[in-house]
Amino acid sequence: MPSETALDKEPERRGSPSSVGVLIVTAVVLAAVVAAALTALSAGASYALLGLPDPGPFTQYGLPVIRVITESGAVVSIGALLLAAFGIPAQPSRALAADGYAAVRTAGWAAGVWCVGAVLMVPFIAADATGRPVGDVLDFEVLFGLIDALEQAKAWLLTAVIAFVVVLACRVVLSWGWTVVTFGLSLLALFPVIATGHSASGGSHDIATNSLLFHLFGAALWVGGLVALVAHAARRGAHLPVVARRYSLIALVCWVAMALSGVINAFVRMTPEQLFTTDYGLLMLLKIAALVVLGVFGYFQRRSAVQHIEEKTGVAALLRLGAVEALVMFATIGIGVALGRTPPPDGVVRGVPDRTELLIGYPLPEPPTAFRLVFDWRFDLVYGTLALAMAALYLVGVRRLRKRGDSWPVGRTIAWLCGCATLLVATSSGIGKYAPAVFSVHMGQHMLLSMLAPVFLVLAGPTSLALRVFKPAGKEQPPGPREWLLAFVHSPVTRALTNPIVALVLFVGSFYALYFTGLFEAALTQHWAHLAMNAHFLLVGYIFYWPVIGVDPAPRQLPPMGKVGLVFASMPFHAFFGIALMMSSTVIGGDFYRGLDLPWITDLLADQRLGGGLAWASGEVPLVVVMLALLIQWSRADNRAARRIDRKADADGDAELNAYNEMLKRLADKDNQRSS
Secondary structure, three states, X not given: OOOHHXXXXXXXXXXXXXXXXXXXXXXXXXXXXXXXXXHHHHHHHHHHHHOOOOOOHHHHHHHHHHHHHHHXXXXXXXXXXXXXXXXXXXXXXXXXXXXHHHHHHHHHHHHHHHHHHHHHHHHHHHHHHHOOOHHHHOOHHHHHHHHHHOHHHHHHHHHHHHHHHHHHHHHHOOEHHHHHHHHHHHHHOOHHHHOOOHHHOOOOHHHHHHHHHHHHHHHHHHHHHHHHHHHHHHOOOOOHHHHHHHHHHHHHHHHHHHHHHHXXXXXXXXXXXXXXXOHHHHHHHHHHHHXXXXXXXXXXXXXXXXXXXXXXXXXXXHHHHHHHHHHHHHHHHHHHHHHHHOOOOHHHHOOOOOHHHHHHOOOOOOOOXXXXXXXXXXXXXXXXXXXXXXXXXXXXXXXXXXXXXXXXXXXXXXXXXXXXHHHHHHHHOHHHHHOOOOHHHHXXXXXXXXXXXXXXXXXXXXXXXXHHHOOOOOOOOOOOHHHHHHHHHOOHHHHHHOOHHHHHHHHHHHHHHHHOOOHHXXXXXXXXXXXXXXXXXXXXXXHHHHHHHOOOOOOOOOOHHHHHHHHHHHHHHHHHHHHHHHHOOOOOOHHHHHHHOOOOOOOHHHHHHHHHHHHHHHOHHHHXXXXXXXXXXXXXXXXXXXXXXXXXXXXHOOHXXXXXXXXXXXXXXXXXXXXX
């Protein structure tokens, strides 16, 4: 075996940045060929099913090829930013190190490919949707008319804009904090395309879109992370063992997420027997087989390489295995693109969904009784999974503390589980099921997410628990979860959001901005907007209650009376919002609710007034909980102060009290001398 010196002097034998570039190009070409070849199997049937003329081979095969190139640019950009943000340590000044800067530059070039590809996707989507050659839609007036009519074309155009911002950011980013922001922006650029397409339309589109969300985000982090890891190993980058171990964990989580979400998305679109009788099913079987190969062989082989990464042979093994796995991964991308071009069979087998199912994803034949609101569940893949994951991670953290002999208050654990249960009930029970179609139920969900769940969550002290569970990364090691969490808590953004005025405006002002400006009505028809609204409700509630009753130290500490004042300052605005809804003579979102044509809702205005009453009355419950929590916290603070005084007195023989008594005695003696 060559000596360590020989290996250091001959990096080309083990890999180099240029060889990684060749690998990426080869993988993209392979994926494009796979996508085009598999698309050819069902292209004609797709146009015939939609009643469109054949647009010609250039449109048919150019669309999947361009999409493969675009998605390849996306995953490489996301993976490189993931490496720069969470794999490579920044310098003590928080400036990027050389390896981090190289990863960001790679991300910028890949984002450029992503941006150009997304722009090219627009005319191809327009041509494909109308069954015309691409040349026929390149006229600006025709193209802009089609963009206005096609949601997918709009989505790709928005993706191009966000990808262009990522390109610009990668050119100017020099610090770790802004690298994390750029990474988040790159993930956001995936969302417009996820929210459109056949997963976002027809029956059960809520489940299909949510599962696709997990699937594509998992794929981007998995594939992009692998490419970044191979490139880092080829550069002989610093802290390769840590980077490889972190990626191995990410890969396992992403594989599980992709496998489960892929199965869910598939069976929303087909029955089990259609796996073997339709083109869509056969492509799905091919993709499942590829995922199984990647999951089994890739994980165990890479694990072996990671264990020996300190040795030069381990680096070489990682490069070889990573190259093979990358090729299979990009071929899987090609299969996925072909799958997206193949019409699912459920439109023929399951019939045409009714109007309610088309708009919200599922039928609602019966009214929301108290029994149905409690027991008629439809699990929310995003927030239901989030609630269960949050509960599980918290319990794992508490268990780790107790295993090493540390204690954790039971009351905090109960509070966290109550918050997770509130989130689960609000989004996955009958409340979550009826909320998209009934304004009063939506308002009840809003109050649970913004005014009750955050109260429980902030009382649980999740940040304090995490800081006690996670160990410091150690000197000269890349920052870990503990350092990332501390950086977030002390970041300027967190300090700004927890400013009492900002928190109050966000908490109560968003009520008025959402419901009285037309924003709510515009969001009703979009599933992604419902996801965003629920996230907003939960986050602004947490931001408001954190500095008031939160167990975790907030970046801005409020005095006791300031906390009470902030709570009472929100009450008039909240009450007036509920009264304004009850007094309004205009139905908010009336066109959408009338379009649902639910026979058991005969008076939309009465339902809106009921929602306003819920908003007005529900403000009292959190107030009671908040005041009770404040009283308990103040009582405990007084007891802790008394115990500190007692301990100090025991240690110094009550020196402070003796000094005080001596001072009083001297004053009394002086008074006696003057009087005599």
